[in-house]
Amino acid sequence: MSILDSHAPAESRLRQHARERPHEIRPNAGDTKPEPSDNWRSRYLHRLRLLDAVAIIAAMTIAQFVRFGDGFDDEGMTLFNQHVPYWTLGLVLAALWWMALGASGGRHVRLVGQGAEASRKVLATTMAVFGTVAILSYVFGLPTARGYILVALPTGLLLILALRMAAQKLLLRRRTSAAENMSRTLILGRRLAAEQVMNHMEANPAAGLKPVAIYHPRRDDGPLVHEGNYDSGTQYLRGRPSVDEILLALESLHADSVVVTDETGLTPKEVRRFGWALADAGVRLILAPSLSGIAGPRIHSQPLNGLPLIHVSTPQLTGIKKQVKRGFDLIASSALLLLISPVLLVVSLIIKLSDGGPVFFRQKRVGVNRSEFQMxxxxxxxxNAEALRQDLDSDQGDGNVLFKIKGDPRITRVGRFIRKYSIDELPQLLNVLLGHMSLVGPRPPLPAEVERYEDDAHRRLLVLPGITGLWQVSGRSDLSWEQSVHLDxxxxxxxxxxxxxLILFKTLKATLKPDGAY
Structure with missing residues (x-):
């Protein structure tokens, strides 16, 4: 579940009705018995195995023709006083590469729909395979053709990632448009924590988890009852969370996954027995600790005598990572300015000739550590747009930090076009070059906005503001102030x-398919 994709919606409303006994709990009206999750998962993983094989064989074939032409039998190397054609070595390397992708977990069911993590696995495995080949060639003095490897490695990697991306897009399209290939999920936990998990699931159908019921644990030994449905149709159940009762609810709801929040009312011994029972029933167990706003690479687990501890690493805002980011900004902004200089010149002439006003708009913004700069x-x-602002009402209301208005009458005809395609942002590459901004970062605020910041919002100023960022690829002007702060x-x-x-690629994609909502 990636925060780049969407933000959580408003809380769902619970509609209560007459209570039902456990044997009466069943899927909502209109639901049909879903296909077992193992079926579509098996088909998807089989498809990945086939696509990986096609990509690797194609890469080896291309490398053979590029390096040796059609001399399949003539070109080769000597191993143990035997001539071995390169096409034979290519088949062996292809088989090892394909098996390594499976053995390393690159096709694990946990990665279904998780494009970024799966791509990292593919990249790491590929580099490990070819690194091993390079080391063995050096140690044993094997006359490996470097040109063959230099063609096979990038070609195979690109083909694997491209075919996997196509398979993932098809899966995500089925999930978001038709709610297919989803895991029907029971959420176990007290109402507030469970509703938060439910809201995130409903906002991110691409994650493949469809909440069908919340199981609110009761402290007493009362029976399991069905107390109502949320707007989305998710059922609200209450009862003492015994293993038998939960398994009965799972069977009645056709659920194949259980998400356990922090507040279950179960003892550690009961949780352990609960996990065994779910494993025997073939139901996935997912833990949802109350750690929000933390990316996966910062979370590490450590067992302590059977007790799993979750470590959260400290955010790194300085050091070598910061220098690498700055170097990337310098190189990329310089290259982009040179590349698009004709576009900048043409746009400047059009703006100047349209009404004779200034080409550029300069505005004081607040950067890293509250430093001010001209954007x-x-x-x-x-x-005279700034002078006219006081006569306009913001769509966000007077009490909101941001000033936004749809259909702003101050925008010129040329301005509407360059905003639609984000061309008006291009001069900010100069700010990146000067070190005032980064290519990616939080939205650069006005000084008046910073004065109205709450304590948490000031952490946005710990890094350079960006031309684009999570706020742009996750909704832009459709986001509320609270959602913008959360993303930043x-x-x-x-x-x-x-x-x-990743954010730059998403921004480029959104720019090429603009919706005009800025």
């Missing part, structure tokens, strides 16, 4: 170069 944009509004704080706590690159 540059192509002017998209009338020259998540970025500050978990930023990395890989996440920056």
């Amino acid at each position: 540059y944009k192509f002017r998209s509004m009338v020259p 704080l998540y970025y500050v706590e978990n930023w990395s170069l890989s996440s920056d690159i």
Whole structure:
């Protein structure tokens, strides 16, 4: 479940009705008995195995033709005084590569739908395989053709990732449009914690978890009862969470996954027995600790005499990672400015000729550690836009930190076009070059906005603001102030170069398919 994809919706409303006994609990009206999750998972994993094989064989074939032409039998190497054709070595390497992807967990069911993590597994496994080949060639003095390896490695890696991306897009399309290939999930925990988990599941159907019921544990030994349904149809159950009662509810609801929150009312011994029972029934057990806003790489588990401890590493806001980020910003912004300089010149001329006003819009913004700087944009509004602002009402209301208004009358005809395609943001590459901003980061705030910040929001100023960020690829102007702050704080706590690159790709994709909602 990635925070780049969406944000949690408003809380669902519970509609209560007459209580039902456990044997009366059943799927909602209109639901049919779903396909067992093992079926579609097995088909998906089988498809991945087949696609990996096709990609690897294609890469080896391309490497053979590029390096040796059609001399399949002529070109080879000597092993133990025997001539071995390179196509034979290619088949062996392909088999080892394919098996390594499976053995390393690159096709584990846990990674179904998790594109970024699965891609990292593929990359790490591929580098390990070819690194091993390079080491063995050096140690034993094998005359390995470097050109063959240099073609096979990147070609195979790109083909594997491309085919997997296509398979994942098909899976996600089925989940988001038709609610197919989903795991029907029972959430066990007290109401507030369980509802939070439910809201996140409903907001992120791509994760493949469909909440069908919340099981609120009671402290007494009262019977399991069905007290109502949420707006989404998720049922609300209450009862003493005994293993037998939960298994009965799972069978009645056709559920194949259980999410356990922090507040279950179960003792450690009961949780252990509960886990055994679920394993015997073939039901997945998922733990949902109350750790929000923390990315996966910062979470590590450590067993302590059978007790699993979760370690959360401290956010790294300085050091070598910061220097690498700055180096990436310098190289990328310099290259982009050179590449798009003709576009900048043309847009400047169009803006100037449209109404004779200034080309650029300069505005004071607050950067890292509350430092102030002049941010540059192509002017998209009338020259006296700031003076007209006081006569307009924000869509967010007077009490909101941000000023937003849809259909702003101050926007010019040229400005509407350059905003639609985010062309007005391009001069901010100069701010990146000067060190005022980064390519990716929190939205650069106005000084007046910072004065109205609550304590938590000030953490947005611990890193350089960005031209784009989580706030842009997760809703842009459709986000509320609270949602924008949540996304920015998540970025500050978990930023990395890989996440920056992912956000840049998402921004480019959104720019090429604009919705005009900025």
